[in-house]
Amino acid sequence: MKQKRGSFSGKIGFVLSAAGASVGLGNIWRFPYLCAKYGGGIFLIVYIILALTFGYTMIVAETAIGRSTNKSPVGAFNDLSKKDRIMEIGGWLNAIIPILIVPYYSVIGGWVCKYLFEYIRSDASVIAEDSFFTSFITDAYSPEIWFIVFAILVLAVIYMGVENGIERVSKFMMPILVVLAIIICIYSVTRPGAFSGVKYLFIPNFKNFSIMTIVTAMGQMFYSLSIAMGILITFGSYVKKEVSIEESTKQVEIFDTAIAIMASLMIIPAVFAFSGGDESSLNAGPSLMFITMPKIFASMGFGRLIGILFFALVLFAAVTSAIALTESAVSTFTDEFGWSRKFGTNVMAVIMIILGSLSSLGNGPLANVKIIGMQFLDFFDFLTNSVMMPIAALATCILVTRFMTVEALEKEVEQDNHPFKRKAIFSFMIKFLCPLFVVIILVSAILNVFGIISM
Numbered sequence: 001m002k003q004k005r006g007s008f009s010g011k012i013g014f015v016l017s018a019a020g021a022s023v024g025l026g027n028i029w030r031f032p033y034l035c036a037k038y039g040g041g042i043f044l045i046v047y048i049i050l051a052l053t054f055g056y057t058m059i060v061a062e063t064a065i066g067r068s069t070n071k072s073p074v075g076a077f078n079d080l081s082k083k084d085r086i087m088e089i090g091g092w093l094n095a096i097i098p099i100l101i102v103p104y105y106s107v108i109g110g111w112v113c114k115y116l117f118e119y120i121r122s123d124a125s126v127i128a129e130d131s132f133f134t135s136f137i138t139d140a141y142s143p144e145i146w147f148i149v150f151a152i153l154v155l156a157v158i159y160m161g162v163e164n165g166i167e168r169v170s171k172f173m174m175p176i177l178v179v180l181a182i183i184i185c186i187y188s189v190t191r192p193g194a195f196s197g198v199k200y201l202f203i204p205n206f207k208n209f210s211i212m213t214i215v216t217a218m219g220q221m222f223y224s225l226s227i228a229m230g231i232l233i234t235f236g237s238y239v240k241k242e243v244s245i246e247e248s249t250k251q252v253e254i255f256d257t258a259i260a261i262m263a264s265l266m267i268i269p270a271v272f273a274f275s276g277g278d279e280s281s282l283n284a285g286p287s288l289m290f291i292t293m294p295k296i297f298a299s300m301g302f303g304r305l306i307g308i309l310f311f312a313l314v315l316f317a318a319v320t321s322a323i324a325l326t327e328s329a330v331s332t333f334t335d336e337f338g339w340s341r342k343f344g345t346n347v348m349a350v351i352m353i354i355l356g357s358l359s360s361l362g363n364g365p366l367a368n369v370k371i372i373g374m375q376f377l378d379f380f381d382f383l384t385n386s387v388m389m390p391i392a393a394l395a396t397c398i399l400v401t402r403f404m405t406v407e408a409l410e411k412e413v414e415q416d417n418h419p420f421k422r423k424a425i426f427s428f429m430i431k432f433l434c435p436l437f438v439v440i441i442l443v444s445a446i447l448n449v450f451g452i453i454s455m
Helices: 012-024 025-037 040-070 073-081 085-119 132-137 144-159 164-190 196-203 211-226 229-236 245-275 279-288 292-299 303-337 343-360 376-404 407-412 425-448
Strands: none
Touching: 025 040, 025 085, 025 144, 025 211, 025 245, 025 279, 040 085, 040 196, 040 211, 040 245, 040 376, 040 407, 040 425, 073 085, 073 229, 073 303, 073 343, 085 303, 085 343, 085 376, 144 292, 144 303, 144 343, 164 211, 164 245, 164 303, 196 245, 211 245, 211 292, 211 376, 211 425, 229 303, 245 279, 245 292, 245 407, 279 292, 279 303, 292 303, 303 343, 343 376, 376 407, 376 425, 407 425
């Protein structure tokens, strides 16, 4: 029996759900440390240019593909390519990516849950201790418990469906996320010495520019805008014809980039204030949020309260993105295998627990088990973000230009007499620059993991 397909109630539901998919750990955890590492202002400018061209093109393309076919990635690729064998692989690649991402993403979400819980019950100075994070992630049981807590939060929303679950949670969480972000930004930038961090973020220093600034910004854009994860094709299939794809895309872009900038404003000025203007403190990398920020909170007045607000904000963002990743997977199961939504969610829960446990225990009991020199979490991140997503994006470009045709996609965007203002940019990007960019990302990432070039 064919399942009745869910849908968003309208434009606001789609925009907030798509923004929720985009605004996640990629914005609040990943973007600030990459921005800090690759030059602040110059990285920000490169990212914004890419988001307005490359990112915009891929969001429009994926959303239009989903809406025109009314299917998730595999069905959409098969419909438009008339079951071309290579394109079928591209469709499955888009479908498999979120299935692989959400388990390790939920592990990091579990870390966020743990930190929020500790700030609620403990003093900020305890969490700021050097050994706190390492002791936690190397423990045999604690990371697994918190990973499961986060996974249950996500799966509960998926069980509720599209409008009653995903849309309702996004409408509730996204405005709260913005308010929390503004509060923490104001607090951070008004600390003594923080203005140096504001200048570092917004005033470009061209001495910090390199080819890796562009490559890293492109890679971050995939992660941040939820491109090539099957999410936007799936969400596009829930979008009604009267909703303007281009206008909605613009709003998602603005929302996503604004949150990334606000996250950087929360973190980079605070690091400058804490370190007395020492730029080397910005090189903490992925540990910036879990090691450096707690030290900063402990040095501030109201540090415990700010810690609670900060990790509540990060948790909201992580949950909305994980919901989108899981929904994309469940949609594929119901479309391709005819499973009920409940059964598809149960299957995804099992996959999350098995693969997530590998990443969760990868710093503890499984620390000695590595794949090409990487622990499970790092390997799944590399495989999906650096290899599979660029290939999936290339497959999407080929699908649009060779099978669907750019003209047919433009007609889909212009449904219900909606204007397509950036049509020329879209056409040029999807035909020429987007394929080039994704090949550059793919080659650079592979060369980097084997130590041929350094990122």
